[in-house]
Amino acid sequence: MDVTVTETVFEFNQHEKAEIDIWVAQYPLEQKRSAVIPALHIAQKANGGWLSEAAMKAVADYLGLPQIQVFEVATFYSMFELAPVGKHKLCVCTNVACLLNGSDDIVAHLKKRLKIGLGETTADKQFTLKEVECLGACVNAPVLQLGEEYHEKLTPEKVDALLAGLE
Amino acid sequence: MIAVDQICFRANHLPEPWTLKTYESLGGYAVWRDILKNKTDPTLLLEQIKNSFLRGRGGAGFPTGLKWSFISRNSPGQKYVVCNSDEGEPGTCKDRDILRYNPHQLIEGMAIAGYVMGATVGYNYIRGEFNEPINRFHDALKEAYAAGLLGNNILNAGFNFDLYHHIGAGAYICGEETALLESLEGKRGNPRFKPPFPASYGLYGCPTTINNTETFASVPVILEKGSDWFLEMGKPKNGGMKIFSVSGHVNRPGNFEVPLGLPFKDLLEMAGGVRNGYRLKAVIPGGSSAPLLPADIMMDLDMDFDSLAHAGSMLGSGAVIIMDETTCMVKVLARIAHFYFEESCGQCTPCREGTGWMSRILHRILHGQGRKEHLTLLDNVAQNIMGRTICALGDAAAMPVQSFIKHFRSEFEYHIEHGACNLGGQQHD
Numbered sequence: 001m002d003v004t005v006t007e008t009v010f011e012f013n014q015h016e017k018a019e020i021d022i023w024v025a026q027y028p029l030e031q032k033r034s035a036v037i038p039a040l041h042i043a044q045k046a047n048g049g050w051l052s053e054a055a056m057k058a059v060a061d062y063l064g065l066p067q068i069q070v071f072e073v074a075t076f077y078s079m080f081e082l083a084p085v086g087k088h089k090l091c092v093c094t095n096v097a098c099l100l101n102g103s104d105d106i107v108a109h110l111k112k113r114l115k116i117g118l119g120e121t122t123a124d125k126q127f128t129l130k131e132v133e134c135l136g137a138c139v140n141a142p143v144l145q146l147g148e149e150y151h152e153k154l155t156p157e158k159v160d161a162l163l164a165g166l167e
Numbered sequence: 168m169i170a171v172d173q174i175c176f177r178a179n180h181l182p183e184p185w186t187l188k189t190y191e192s193l194g195g196y197a198v199w200r201d202i203l204k205n206k207t208d209p210t211l212l213l214e215q216i217k218n219s220f221l222r223g224r225g226g227a228g229f230p231t232g233l234k235w236s237f238i239s240r241n242s243p244g245q246k247y248v249v250c251n252s253d254e255g256e257p258g259t260c261k262d263r264d265i266l267r268y269n270p271h272q273l274i275e276g277m278a279i280a281g282y283v284m285g286a287t288v289g290y291n292y293i294r295g296e297f298n299e300p301i302n303r304f305h306d307a308l309k310e311a312y313a314a315g316l317l318g319n320n321i322l323n324a325g326f327n328f329d330l331y332h333h334i335g336a337g338a339y340i341c342g343e344e345t346a347l348l349e350s351l352e353g354k355r356g357n358p359r360f361k362p363p364f365p366a367s368y369g370l371y372g373c374p375t376t377i378n379n380t381e382t383f384a385s386v387p388v389i390l391e392k393g394s395d396w397f398l399e400m401g402k403p404k405n406g407g408m409k410i411f412s413v414s415g416h417v418n419r420p421g422n423f424e425v426p427l428g429l430p431f432k433d434l435l436e437m438a439g440g441v442r443n444g445y446r447l448k449a450v451i452p453g454g455s456s457a458p459l460l461p462a463d464i465m466m467d468l469d470m471d472f473d474s475l476a477h478a479g480s481m482l483g484s485g486a487v488i489i490m491d492e493t494t495c496m497v498k499v500l501a502r503i504a505h506f507y508f509e510e511s512c513g514q515c516t517p518c519r520e521g522t523g524w525m526s527r528i529l530h531r532i533l534h535g536q537g538r539k540e541h542l543t544l545l546d547n548v549a550q551n552i553m554g555r556t557i558c559a560l561g562d563a564a565a566m567p568v569q570s571f572i573k574h575f576r577s578e579f580e581y582h583i584e585h586g587a588c589n590l591g592g593q594q595h596d
Contacts, residue, residue, distance in 0.1 A: 033353035078337035097414035
């Protein structure tokens with residue numbers, strides 16, 4: 001597994017544990033494993049946007065699962081990051097509807113502005129630029145996701161305004 | 168005048184359409200209340216769904232009533248209803264708007280499905296990226312519980328139905344129903360071998376019915392207005408309205424809820440026609456997995472399951488991707504092939520390896536390194552994937568490759584021969 005281990009300590013706080021408990025409660029008693037994806041989302045958020053080995057182990061411990069069952073899920077789903085990311089993660093869709101509506105220009109503009117390539121993080125750890133598959137907002141292409149928000153019908157000017165709001 | 172927005176989008180014109188108050192102002196939950204009050208015979212409800220010819224809106228178009236009939240209401244043990252809101256078929260963005268603007272109708276549809284099949288628990292699996300839709304659906308659940316429309320002994324009728332949301336984390340394959348169940352159980356999204364089908368061995372090994380968001384959300388309106396009303400809106404064996412997500416090279420891209428069987432040219436007109444006065448070149452009529460059709464065939468077609476199947480493509484999820492004459496077909500196909508390579512779960516060798524082969528070959532052709540034998544090789548790889556995998560992702564990866572080359576072979580040959588695009592003679596970046 002391609003994991004950069006730079007943090008060895010991770011603990012859920014009471015609030016995060018309570019959040020996981022709400023998820024656990026909606027599955028049958030013997031099916032706590034069903035909460036692994038929601039718990040990994042909570043862990044990733046608490047850990048600055050990525051899953052360290054310690055964070056994944058904390059999910060396994062809290063849900064009472066073998067660690068492998070958490071690692072195999074964390075490595076399968078594209079929203080989970082296994083290495084540190086920037087403070088702002090820009091996920092740009094380049095799939096067919098976005099491609100037809102100029103996502104190439106959006107990617108080129110972001111690369112130029114941030115001076116990084118796809119899959120890279122700026123030296124100051126502020127921005128990560130990631131190419132993603134269809135985000136499911138195709139009639140408003142081109143689209144990117146920043147944090148939890150979608151930004152739609154993008155133009156280079158809109159990208160500039162978005163970045164200006166973050167700097 | 169073409170009738171629009173009468174089923175899933177019926178609340179969209181109202182302020183805050185996602186609230187319980189707005190939904191009830193349209194008669195929402197009246198069907199659910201009526202069923203519980205009169206303890207309606209579930210077989211009568213099932214008959215109505217069958218007669219309406221509602222077909223699954225997620226892509227396969229399987230008759231919903233028939234699917235529901237596979238689960239016996241009186242069989243013992245836990246049963247589940249699961250909604251597939253893992254919308255990710257490229258071009259498709261309709262379920263997002265149902266979740267955002269009409270979540271209560273989905274809740275009502277799922278509750279009715281639970282009643283018909285004797286399932287007391289339901290889950291709605293929503294893709295993890297959909298924060299706004301997740302929150303809208305979750306808020307609607309809280310409202311429905313507070314109003315006593317879900318939970319134990321609902322409206323004192325002696326029926327229990329608990330409904331929850333579940334979130335994904337970025338995996339197209341989880342839109343495949345058995346991969347979705349694996350994911351809901353907290354595992355990697357590897358599709359299961361079928362049979363057994365979910366109706367006998369589904370979530371946690373229990374009988375389970377899985378339907379798409381739009382399918383469940385259509386149910387309350389069918390029962391309210393009658394199966395004949397619904398069926399007559401569409402064409403024989405193609406009942407009702409369908410939401411089409413029209414994207415790509417059109418002036419007014421958008422989601423359009425229109426009668427099934429609407430001529431494609433009318434749908435194109437509703438979307439404002441091809442952008443900037445360009446000519447239409449080709450259309451993917453049902454999401455990226457559906458075979459591409461050239462303009463001359465599309466312009467004579469109606470948008471329903473049977474017409475598109477007859478023309479060699481499929482209605483799929485209703486994602487209509489429009490390409491004008493400036494579109495490089497090699498570039499589009501290379502992107503689509505890359506998508507399937509990225510999203511293959513990897514458990515079947517033909518798909519895991521084949522999608523990589525197709526993606527790499529198309530990348531080479533696109534970037535001026537194509538060889539004469541590449542088109543034969545692409546066809547060979549595609550044929551060796553088709554029908555040789557556990558789930559339909561393999562076929563979905565192969566069909567675009569075959570259809571693009573079939574209809575636009577000369578463009579691929581030009582790229583291979585000249586190492587550049589025939590549209591402007593440029594090399595691609």
